[in-house]
Amino acid sequence: MSSKWDPSKWVLHRLYSKHAGLRKRLPPTSILTPASLSRSLKSYGAVYIKGKNQHTGSGIIKAWKTANGYRFVKERGKRVNTKSIHDLYYMVRDGRPSRSVLVQKAIDLASIKGRPFSIRLMLMRDRERKWKYAGMLAKVSGKGSIISNVRRGGGYATTIDKALAQSLNYGRKQIKGTKRRLIRIGFETIRHATKSGYLSHETGLDLGIDKKGKIWIIEVNLVYPSYGLFNKIKDKTFYRKIKRLAAAYRKRRKD
Structure with a gap:
């Protein structure tokens, strides 16, 4: 059973289907x-x-x-x-x-050496309860796996820049523009959820890019999104930012 605290995939699908801009990105x-x-x-x-x-x-x-x-x-x-x-x-x-x-x-996702990938994008509230972009990475499916969850599927995490360059042959300008679109979609998604009464202070969006470059919303995690994968990539900038935002929000709640 789902609730405003932990809505099911079906509840969220119906919620985002009511948003004209997000509806077209739902499989x-x-x-x-x-x-x-x-x-x-x-x-x-x-x-x-x-x-x-x-x-x-x-x-x-x-x-x-x-x-x-x-x-x-x-x-x-x-x-x-x-x-x-x-x-x-x-x-x-x-x-x-x-x-x-x-x-x-099933979306025909962009792939690296035949292995599809999805994107985890993190948004978090800061000390002032304002939503902030916290980071994104690519989750590459394991060999023979149909899922991009790294632990279950045996895949790996990499930067979005490397994933887009290796899969779609994007240059620096295309990568920058794609990341801007991903972040914009993330904020549209969380704004629509919070306006509709779904309380959250951190969210992890699983987004996909198909082989034609279209961005899809695969799943939205409004409750306890995992961000341990950010500690698996060499550059710890996003991981440190996530930890900093989480600590600031917890401190505000205790004040």
């Missing part, structure tokens, strides 16, 4: 049913199946059409084939309660 998403699964696979060819309240890449499944039926893989596990959409539905639902699972269009 098409539905509650998982045999009909929605069949329709999504026909429309997009490949989909992700994820629990409404699951985080850190836990339980995520990718399914796609094949010449003889369907195939799916869970996180970085074994690929499974099936010919029936109904068999596929029950397999990917995996015993989870009805209406607790989502089916979402």
